[in-house]
Amino acid sequence: LHPTILGAKWSSWAETITAARLEGREELAQVIGVSANNSLAPGTMAAYTSMRNRFADFTSSFTSVNSNMGKYRNLFIAQLIHLRQVKSIPVAVAALNFFYGRLSEGDAELQKLLIDSAKRDSPPVIHRRKATEEDIDAVVQWALREDTNAAVTEACIVLLSFLAFLRISETANVRRNHLEDKGNGTWWLRIPRSKTDQRGMGTVIAFKVQETCGILWNRFVEQITKLPKSCFIFATTSGSRPTTDNLRKRINNVLKKAGLAHRDLTSHSFRGGAATVALRKGISQEEIKRKQRTMHRTEKWKGTQGEPCIITVSPTMHLRLTLLRFNTIMDA
Numbered sequence: 458l459h460p461t462i463l464g465a466k467w468s469s470w471a472e473t474i475t476a477a478r479l480e481g482r483e484e485l486a487q488v489i490g491v492s493a494n495n496s497l498a499p500g501t502m503a504a505y506t507s508m509r510n511r512f513a514d515f516t517s518s519f520t521s522v523n524s525n526m527g528k529y530r531n532l533f534i535a536q537l538i539h540l541r542q543v544k545s546i547p548v549a550v551a552a553l554n555f556f557y558g559r560l561s562e563g564d565a566e567l568q569k570l571l572i573d574s575a576k577r578d579s580p581p582v583i584h585r586r587k588a589t590e591e592d593i594d595a596v597v598q599w600a601l602r603e604d605t606n607a608a609v610t611e612a613c614i615v616l617l618s619f620l621a622f623l624r625i626s627e628t629a630n631v632r633r634n635h636l637e638d639k640g641n642g643t644w645w646l647r648i649p650r651s652k653t654d655q656r657g658m659g660t661v662i663a664f665k666v667q668e669t670c671g672i673l674w675n676r677f678v679e680q681i682t683k684l685p686k687s688c689f690i691f692a693t694t695s696g697s698r699p700t701t702d703n704l705r706k707r708i709n710n711v712l713k714k715a716g717l718a719h720r721d722l723t724s725h726s727f728r729g730g731a732a733t734v735a736l737r738k739g740i741s742q743e744e745i746k747r748k749q750r751t752m753h754r755t756e757k758w759k760g761t762q763g764e765p766c767i768i769t770v771s772p773t774m775h776l777r778l779t780l781l782r783f784n785t786i787m788d789a
Contacts, residue, residue, distance in 0.1 A: 527564030
């Protein structure tokens, strides 16, 4: 660790390692040593380290930082507020607490004052816009007009997310062998594990596409038929699994080219939009919850299959979304 971040916690950390080694207990010193990195998830550690680097850059032009660390930490929070980066404050506070320890009473009270003030001055929350059938149709029509493999693939990111109520992380993980053609425009999509599937049981979503959506989807299927079965259908140019950030950028690019930039849609708009359309068509909220896989059963079933929940999203687009639950075997 850099000497400037040796607060009370890290001083104790270093002293404990030294004590273990003086007693000839190197194995204990190693346990203490790796705790600095293993105490946090890799992503959290990366975010904290990035914020610490920002703080170091901010304080590089000041003098006496080490003797007045609390004051400069609050100046850094003030800088974030000045830059209208209020959403970064929680990460900044947590990161600086991790590396430098908690603030003393006076500095802690000032920090709370700054945070409370920033919250009051923050603009009102703008809730996500939900995609409509017209938005999906605009994306489909754009791709068919472009008539390129790239446009077809990018538009199908949006189309599949809408049809199958997919989270962006689920869309990113779809492989070719997760799709199964059941004939007559009906497809099954296997999701090995969703965000809320703590038991890893998996889910199968059935969807049906017809008319212009079917034309686009069939074009896309022709393209991916040439790919290996284990290939990600929305892979990057290098063939690797797309990150969620990569998909968001691609979705935003599609929306812009389809003339939908003004709609302020996000990757979650398509999942939520499909649910809203279903509600407006008279589908019960409980069925939609089942479809969205937000309700999970904890018991196991022996050799039985749950009744399918069939949701007709639109009579004009002829979309049928079906939830099928995997069979599981009861514990002995």
